[in-house]
Amino acid sequence: MSDSKIITNAPAPEGFQGEGFFAGKLSDVVGMARANSLWPLPFATSCCGIEFMATMASHYDVARFGSERMSFSPRQADMLLVMGTIAKKMAPILRQVYEQMAEPRWVISVGACACSGGIFDTYSVLQGIDKIIPVDVYVPGCPPRPEQILDGIMRLQDLVRSESVRRRSSPEYTELLASYNIK
Amino acid sequence: MSDLLLPPELRYADIIEKRKNEDGSELSILNLGPTHPATHGIFQNILLMDGERIVEGEGTVGYIHRAFEKIAENRPFYQITPLTDRMNYCSSPINNMGWWMTLEKALNIEVPKRAQYLRVIVMELARIADHIICNSVLGVDTGALTGFLYVFQYREKIYEIYEEICGARLTTNMGRIGGFERDWSPLAFEKLNTLLEEFPPIWQEFENLLARNRIFMDRTIDVGPISAEKAISYGFTGPNLRAAGVDYDVRVMQPYSSYEDFEFDIPVGKSGDTYDRFCVRNAEVWESLKIIKQALAKLPEGPYHADVPDYYLPPKDEVYHNMEALIYHFKIVMGEVPVPVTEVYHPVEGGNGELGFYLVTNGSRTAYRLHFRRPCFIYYQAFNEMVKGQMLSDAIATLSSLNVIAGELDA
Amino acid sequence: MALETATIQRSLHDHFESAVSDFQQIHDILTFEVDADQITKVMTFLRDDATLRFNFLTTLCGMHFPDADPSRQFSVVYHMHNWVDNVRIRIKCFLPAENPTIDTVSNIFLSANWQERETYDFFGIIFKGHPQLKRILNMDEMVSFPMRKEFPLEDGGRTDKDDRFFGRTTDNR
Numbered sequence: 001m002s003d004s005k006i007i008t009n010a011p012a013p014e015g016f017q018g019e020g021f022f023a024g025k026l027s028d029v030v031g032m033a034r035a036n037s038l039w040p041l042p043f044a045t046s047c048c049g050i051e052f053m054a055t056m057a058s059h060y061d062v063a064r065f066g067s068e069r070m071s072f073s074p075r076q077a078d079m080l081l082v083m084g085t086i087a088k089k090m091a092p093i094l095r096q097v098y099e100q101m102a103e104p105r106w107v108i109s110v111g112a113c114a115c116s117g118g119i120f121d122t123y124s125v126l127q128g129i130d131k132i133i134p135v136d137v138y139v140p141g142c143p144p145r146p147e148q149i150l151d152g153i154m155r156l157q158d159l160v161r162s163e164s165v166r167r168r169s170s171p172e173y174t175e176l177l178a179s180y181n182i183k
Numbered sequence: 184m185s186d187l188l189l190p191p192e193l194r195y196a197d198i199i200e201k202r203k204n205e206d207g208s209e210l211s212i213l214n215l216g217p218t219h220p221a222t223h224g225i226f227q228n229i230l231l232m233d234g235e236r237i238v239e240g241e242g243t244v245g246y247i248h249r250a251f252e253k254i255a256e257n258r259p260f261y262q263i264t265p266l267t268d269r270m271n272y273c274s275s276p277i278n279n280m281g282w283w284m285t286l287e288k289a290l291n292i293e294v295p296k297r298a299q300y301l302r303v304i305v306m307e308l309a310r311i312a313d314h315i316i317c318n319s320v321l322g323v324d325t326g327a328l329t330g331f332l333y334v335f336q337y338r339e340k341i342y343e344i345y346e347e348i349c350g351a352r353l354t355t356n357m358g359r360i361g362g363f364e365r366d367w368s369p370l371a372f373e374k375l376n377t378l379l380e381e382f383p384p385i386w387q388e389f390e391n392l393l394a395r396n397r398i399f400m401d402r403t404i405d406v407g408p409i410s411a412e413k414a415i416s417y418g419f420t421g422p423n424l425r426a427a428g429v430d431y432d433v434r435v436m437q438p439y440s441s442y443e444d445f446e447f448d449i450p451v452g453k454s455g456d457t458y459d460r461f462c463v464r465n466a467e468v469w470e471s472l473k474i475i476k477q478a479l480a481k482l483p484e485g486p487y488h489a490d491v492p493d494y495y496l497p498p499k500d501e502v503y504h505n506m507e508a509l510i511y512h513f514k515i516v517m518g519e520v521p522v523p524v525t526e527v528y529h530p531v532e533g534g535n536g537e538l539g540f541y542l543v544t545n546g547s548r549t550a551y552r553l554h555f556r557r558p559c560f561i562y563y564q565a566f567n568e569m570v571k572g573q574m575l576s577d578a579i580a581t582l583s584s585l586n587v588i589a590g591e592l593d594a
Numbered sequence: 595m596a597l598e599t600a601t602i603q604r605s606l607h608d609h610f611e612s613a614v615s616d617f618q619q620i621h622d623i624l625t626f627e628v629d630a631d632q633i634t635k636v637m638t639f640l641r642d643d644a645t646l647r648f649n650f651l652t653t654l655c656g657m658h659f660p661d662a663d664p665s666r667q668f669s670v671v672y673h674m675h676n677w678v679d680n681v682r683i684r685i686k687c688f689l690p691a692e693n694p695t696i697d698t699v700s701n702i703f704l705s706a707n708w709q710e711r712e713t714y715d716f717f718g719i720i721f722k723g724h725p726q727l728k729r730i731l732n733m734d735e736m737v738s739f740p741m742r743k744e745f746p747l748e749d750g751g752r753t754d755k756d757d758r759f760f761g762r763t764t765d766n767r
Contacts, residue, residue: 047272057335245731418705
């Protein structure tokens with residue numbers, strides 16, 4: 001057994017508490033709930049997928065970050081983890097999967113190939129998934145170590161925790177989706 | 184038959200209209216993939232189903248085509264190793280060593296014994312890692328999640344050994360022309376010895392969990408069988424062919440890198456079904472452990488790389504002081520190395536079968552043509568024939584047991 | 595009794611005379627050339643003959659030689675393996691630049707099916723008699739044959755990389 005202490009008291013969000021009640025902002029509570037239960041859709045295409053399998057396995061264990069249930073159905077997933085090279089043949093399918101996800105949805109692009117095409121600067125590889133879908137967190141590496149993937153998920157958790165509940169209907173977000181031609 | 188040039192959905196829609204079953208039911212089309220939890224990698228299968236039974240199917244591949252062969256024509260020889268890593272990425276050292284051996288054959292370089300034995304050790308470790316993934320994920324696909332969690336821990340231990348040798352976990356880019364870039368540290372040997380002590384009981388436990396398990400046997404016996412003649416005609420090699428009863432192994436047929444110095448058996452199955460493939464891979468892990476033990480016991484002292492200053496980078500401290508080292512370093516990095524005009528085909532026994540490299544050089548710093556004989560691509564053609572008439576869940580189990588790695592399928 | 599290269603050469607010459615030529619031993623593999631229209635007969639003979647017994651088609655790939663004579667610009671290279679005597683051979687068939695066509699061997703060896711589709715996809719070599727000659731690895735809508743030497747590696751339309759920093763000109767030559 002290791003000597004590290006496991007912290008079981010996560011800090012409470014800002015608020016005012018008294019005997020039997022805690023008053024805080026709705027967005028904080030919603031953010032906390034969302035951040036600690038991000039169900040991923042592992043869109044694993046190549047080598048980064050094997051590092052994700054290592055992340056899912058017992059040594060690195062992504063389940064302790066709330067990603068207990070891998071959802072392979074996009075309609076039931078919160079975050080899309082695109083791991084591996086996306087070829088141009090695969091791009092429409094990735095787009096379809098992203099469009100089927102329900103809001104709120106986040107995208108992490110894991111690995112150099114998903115972020116920018118990686119070492120495959122060729123005619124058949126899409127040079128980065130942000131050409132077709134909006135990406136929230138980029139995790140570089142070829143392949144990234146499981147600790148890096150977990151770091152990416154933790155950065156996403158920070159984003160999720162601090163996101164405003166009105167973001168998905170804001171004009172900036174609508175503009176972002178429109179720039180990708182996503183309805 | 185120009186009919187077969189149509190996309191399978193349209194062809195099957197035609198068949199569905201024309202054929203009706205006696206009880207009034209119709210056939211249906213099922214799209215399996217490309218993103219599917221049970222397909223390890225992205226390839227699609229469009230299946231014509233009669234209820235739960237598969238009547239016919241057609242596969243579509245190419246969803247991760249990264250044009251490796253085209254890239255290889257534009258890169259100097261030592262920059263092709265990262266590409267070979269990413270073919271069968273579950274056992275990348277085998278691909279790397281295969282490429283270096285191809286180059287050494289083309290350049291007529293003799294590799295010293297110590298480097299050859301070290302290569303054998305790392306290739307067998309990679310084979311163990313590949314079979315760990317294949318068998319544990321076959322367990323996951325039939326519902327047995329526990330095996331995966333326990334044996335994957337040992338894949339982490341193998342990754343630690345790779346890190347000691349070359350610095351990377353998964354896509355190793357290991358080795359150089361003529362040997363290794365550095366000698367293995369004592370810590371690497373320590374970790375290797377620890378693995379050889381701790382892993383066998385765990386693998387025995389994993390085998391006990393699944394090999395005589397009633398549920399697993401019912402799910403995998405007589406599922407996706409293939410006869411030996413069909414398998415040879417379809418170009419099967421590796422564990423899939425050995426499960427069908429043919430004992431063809433490149434390590435024995437055409438020994439490379441001192442495999443002839445080691446004693447090991449070739450496990451062979453009987454009917455080529457999923458259960459046989461599972462058992463053959465299990466047995467191969469035991470054989471690989473045997474080989475590693477023998478190699479460690481007989482490991483000779485000596486140089487860890489061949490004395491080929493034309494191709495092997497000199498040590499950096501010499502480069503700053505010694506004129507010849509400086510010139511060699513410059514020439515190697517710029518690619519001005521002497522390359523004969525020749526063509527060479529060198530196969531190695533990869534995790535999935537005979538991985539061949541057909542290299543045609545024309546004297547320049549890049550290959551003129553490099554063709555990878557990828558076992559996954561060749562034997563995946565037989566998948567639809569193997570699952571004809573079986574249930575859908577059998578198709579999933581068959582697919583899992585074939586160990587189709589998308590990187591090797593499409594390259 | 596091992597199968598000698600002289601035996602293979604003599605046997606092929608006896609049966610096919612001038613259709614086979616240019617026998618060379620390159621490293622450890624006997625390499626020879628076969629006329630493109632005789633390939634099915636030669637391959638069936640190699641597989642079925644009692645002494646030759648080349649029972650396995652190891653690999654099949656295409657090659658492009660843009661600088662060669664126009665009647666020999668494409669070639670299909672077959673590697674076969676005899677498992678009983680452990681002998682490998684390499685067969686090359688050269689095809690003209692205009693309309694490169696050759697008979698399919700997928701009825702002799704089932705593994706040639708996808709390998710010929712891949713060769714068609716990359717080079718545009720037509721395999722007569724192939725049951726399903728359509729693209730396999732590239733997108734179905736693609737019109738060009740990417741492994742031909744004139745086709746560039748990089749996608750000309752990509753916007754995020756500056757070719758000057760990669761030592762290339764803007765048209766990827």
